[in-house]
Amino acid sequence: MDALRIQIVNYKTKSYLLECLVSLSDDLASFQEHYSVVILDNASGDDLSDVSTRFPQLQRVEVVQEEKNLGFGGGHNLLAKRSEAEYLLLLNPDTKITEPGT
Numbered sequence: 001m002d003a004l005r006i007q008i009v010n011y012k013t014k015s016y017l018l019e020c021l022v023s024l025s026d027d028l029a030s031f032q033e034h035y036s037v038v039i040l041d042n043a044s045g046d047d048l049s050d051v052s053t054r055f056p057q058l059q060r061v062e063v064v065q066e067e068k069n070l071g072f073g074g075g076h077n078l079l080a081k082r083s084e085a086e087y088l089l090l091l092n093p094d095t096k097i098t099e100p101g102t
Contacts, residue, residue: 003033005085009075010039010093014046017093018054025057027097036060038079043069 006024010017017039024037037058041048043066052061070078076090 001034002036002083002085004031004035004087004089005083006035006037006089006091007076007079007083008037008039008091008093008095009042009072009079010046010048011042011044011069012046013044013093014048017046017048017051020091020093020095021051021055021058021061023095023097025055027100027102028058030101034059036062036085038062038064038083040064040066040070040075040079042066042071042075 008017008020028035037060039048039051039062041063048063051063055061064079066075066078080088
């Protein structure tokens, strides 16, 4: 079981999402617990097929495709129902981690 699950809901924000994942991978490099990153493509039309393989330094990245836009809250609720992690971190795709050890 993951200690931390990081959830990101994407809607036409792939360029921001990629920057977010870069900052996450940098910050999580020294994180000692098991974690996962799950991204919901909220019917955006963005091609996220390469995202899970683009960041091999992250422990686990999963992309979930949704056929209709559930909105921010609905998207996170959908993902949270599938989680057994101890902690959830809900992020916007335009988040950048700037402080080391965040």
